[in-house]
Amino acid sequence: MIELIRLALAEDLGERGDVTATATVPAGATTTASFVAREAGVVAGLGVLAAVCAEVDPSLLCTASVGDGARVRAGECLASVAGPTRALLVAERTALNFLTHLSGVATAAARYCEVVAGTWCTVRDTRKTLPGLRALQKAAVAAGGAANHRMGLYDGLLVKDNHAVAAGGVARATAAALSGAGDLEVQVEVDDLGELDAALQAGATCVLLDNFGLEDLRAAVDRCRPRGVFTEASGGVTLQTVRAIAETGVEAVAVGALTHSVQALDIGLDFEEVA
Structure with a gap:
C-alpha cells in the first residue's frame, strides 16, 4: 500500500x-x-x-x-x-x-447485498479490479458486506472458456484442473447446460454459470444441488437483475461492477x- x-x-x-x-x-x-x-x-x-x-x-x-x-x-x-x-x-x-x-x-x-437479502445467495467480487488496487478494493468489498472470490491466479483454479479451448474441451480442462489442483479449489465456468453436463461428468464440484438465462439457471441448480455442487452465476449482473438471479437458487453471484466501474x-x- x-x-x-x-x-x-x-x-x-x-x-x-x-x-x-x-x-x-x-x-x-x-x-x-x-x-x-x-x-x-x-x-x-x-x-x-x-x-x-x-x-x-x-x-x-x-x-x-x-x-x-x-x-x-x-x-x-x-x-x-x-x-x-x-x-x-x-x-x-x-x-x-x-x-x-x-x-x-x-x-x-x-x-x-441488500437487494439479495433473504435469498441465501452470496454476492462475490471478481478479478476485474483496477491495476494495483486489488487488495484495497477487495477489502472494501468485504467492508460493504459482500464476499471475496480468489485474490489472483495463484490461490484458486478457475477454468474459463479459453482454458477449455486450449485443453480440448470443458471435460478435459475440468479433469486436468482437478488432477493438478492440490489443495486449491477448482471452479469451472460453463456457458450452457451442455457444458455444465460435461463439467459435472468430469467431476466438477464448483461451477460458474456464465450468462445463463433465468430458466437455465434454475435448471442448472436442479442438476447441481443433488450432487452438492456449488453454483455461482455471472455475466452482466446489475442491481436491477441480481434479485431475480439470486431467486433461482444459485449460491453466489459474481459482480464485476463492484470494482471495475x-x-x-x-x-x-x-x-x-x-x-
Missing part, C-alpha cells in the same frame, strides 16, 4: 511540488479539518487515508470518527486531521481519491481552523 501511495503522491507533486500551496500558504500555518460525507454510504479506506497523511508529513495527526464498514449519513464526519496546512493540502486529493473510490466500492457492495462516494475535506 505504501508504494501505491508514494506513486500517487509522486504523480501529483511532480518535480516542483505543490506550487499553489507554497505561493499562498505561510510556511508555519497549521490547520484542523474534517473529512465529511456529502452523501449517505458505506465507508472504506480510512487506513489508507491515515497512511497518506503520515507519508506526506508524520506530524499530520489523523483520527478516524468511524470505522471501515460504517454506514454514514450526509454531513457525517469520517475523520479529522490536524497539522501543517501545506502538508494537508498536499495530502488532500490523494487521500480523497482513495477514500471516495473505496467507499464507493463498499457502498455498491452493501447495495447488492463503481461510482465514487462523494466525500470532501472541510477546513475548520487555520492558525
